[in-house]
Amino acid sequence: MLAQATRAQKDAGLHAMADALAKAEAAVLEANQGDVAAARQAGTNAALIDRLRLSADRVGAMVDGLRDLAGLPDPVGDVARGWTTPAGVEIRQVRVPFGVVGIIYEARPNVTADAAGICVKSGNAALLRGSSSAAQSNAAIAAALQSGLLVADLPADAVQLVPGPRAATAELMTARGLVDVLIPRGGAGLIETVVRESQVPVIETGVGNCHLYVDASSDQEMALRILLDAKTSRPSVCNAVETLLVHADAASTFVPRALAALAQAGVRVHGDPRIGAYGDVTPATEADFAEEYLSLDIAAAVVDSLDDALAHIRRYSSGHSETIVTESQSAARRFTAEVDAAAVLVNASSRFVDGGEFGFGAEIGISTQKLHARGPMGLPEMTSTKYVLIGSGQVR
């Protein structure tokens, strides 16, 4: 059983999975060409096809990811805390695997290897429900991973694809007692469906309608640098900024520079009228402030106070990452205390809210819910705990 495997066994398994996947590169790429051809024929858009397409480099990245996991500490067996009761009973709270983790994800076939690797390392069996558009790619990857597990004397069914029609997803969501946790990875629609319909506990990940608030007293050079990084360094990810809020006192100096810099970076600004007063912008609608663009678009508004900024964020935030740029200690303190999000940043780019930047080594996603894990989820977040009590005959 994988849950009882030692770190040495699991790490050997990860290396064997990596070896097998490297060896299966040609088969995986061929299967992927089948998926890509079918997607083209179905008229799938170019962005989706790009996410679906594998290359030798992308397969290599999956292989490297599995090897990297082998190098990370094993969370299982960690003693989170321990103490002895007055009666002399020793109590330890020990990290244990969840058991069976279901992962429901969209087009990217690399999730098959990444998620399987994280589950194996954390001692969890993985039930992987990928998109039908990537079915051939996922099957080829999973077959390779399973053959690696067998080489390492680990149970091949610790990594399983959940094939079949849409009903299979529903089964996964109602498999209470068989599946311990469900993690949806993908767009807002997928996540919303899983959260609403699942009877199995769910960890919500990844929707980021993130705000950057430039306070009255701020270093405007710094604000500009953070704005450009947070918007343009990788617009398609959940920790990219989607709305810029500027304090009225900073607007006349900051907004013109921001508009110029954003224009130069190819970003389209959807501004309210007070932003529009400083330059040519697309008029922002209510929907713009609610939207996670994931593209070179940004909504922007001028606010009259920190209170108004907090109210705007309370209304539109998806609870992912919210940033203030300020030189005011009291504004920073209020912002970090009052904004309700997985991460709250002062004078740093929201792009730092990421398992890699946090030093976690591996990340299954960024939780935007409050139960169990909030923010980037590393290997320890893929475990539960168990209390072990050792006595010498104590009774109450």
Next chain:
Amino acid sequence: MLAQATRAQKDAGLHAMADALAKAEAAVLEANQGDVAAARQAGTNAALIDRLRLSADRVGAMVDGLRDLAGLPDPVGDVARGWTTPAGVEIRQVRVPFGVVGIIYEARPNVTADAAGICVKSGNAALLRGSSSAAQSNAAIAAALQSGLLVADLPADAVQLVPGPRAATAELMTARGLVDVLIPRGGAGLIETVVRESQVPVIETGVGNCHLYVDASSDQEMALRILLDAKTSRPSVCNAVETLLVHADAASTFVPRALAALAQAGVRVHGDPRIGAYGDVTPATEADFAEEYLSLDIAAAVVDSLDDALAHIRRYSSGHSETIVTESQSAARRFTAEVDAAAVLVNASSRFVDGGEFGFGAEIGISTQKLHARGPMGLPEMTSTKYVLIGSGQVR
């Protein structure tokens, strides 16, 4: 806002709630007499009426409970961990309240005060959905608690009853985004309904079909002492033992003594045929092994090996607390590693699996699920966390 209140403000609030509840004793008891009379008229059974009935002592215990909470450390603001990234961004993971906690509970009106107090201390607003049979008692208690909050300049609506018909429970279960966590407290039926129907994240608590396994090599005096304590010291609670499993090698010496001691303690044994060979028992059916009696009944079986004991527990356990009595180090190690439960005990009574015994000071329940919290839940388990990142202009 309660979430931003300091410990001093919250503790003053708890003392004011205690004062107000003490002052309202007569009104609370009168309201309770109305509930009890109505329950009698409706033909409610004696055990339920006993749970419903308040006395001056029970009101006093609620008042003391609120004062005790004021003496406990505040989990909010605790830094769970913190570090600095290579880029120099300081990261802290800070405990924060969930926000709004819904608690759905059955007859005992004392839960109204206990749950409200735990929520206030942990900075959470409490939406309390009690049983309609306790409606008058709950209303009187909640009115007192709210007047106490007002005296302490805290928002009275931080503690609210959810009145109305059954549909109100359904509303609570679908209030995603408004209610952050739901905690059902009561019987297996209530918990099952909430887990199945809720779209709000749920923390499952309290169903305990707990096993005591007496291994081949065990101190039988110790096993007997633990058996009697775990079964009879308080049979109605979730950490009481419900099934006794005895290794075949220990059966001939242990079972006769156990049957005699259990009979003397007034416990009815539902035994399999191999237990029946040693004395007069009620024949056990499949249902007996699946049942959480919560009474002076126990199921019992002889097993041929540790493996058989583990298999039995795997099949019937509700994942609460499982005990082995053994002198074998290897048996203890296998049992603690392989049994999948919130608590696994070696040579100690399962009655120790309790927030009070754990030294938590307050307990909202014992979680039998794997997400967020598992085992006794104290004040820290009533919080989420937030990452606070402080930089000096860092970008990626």
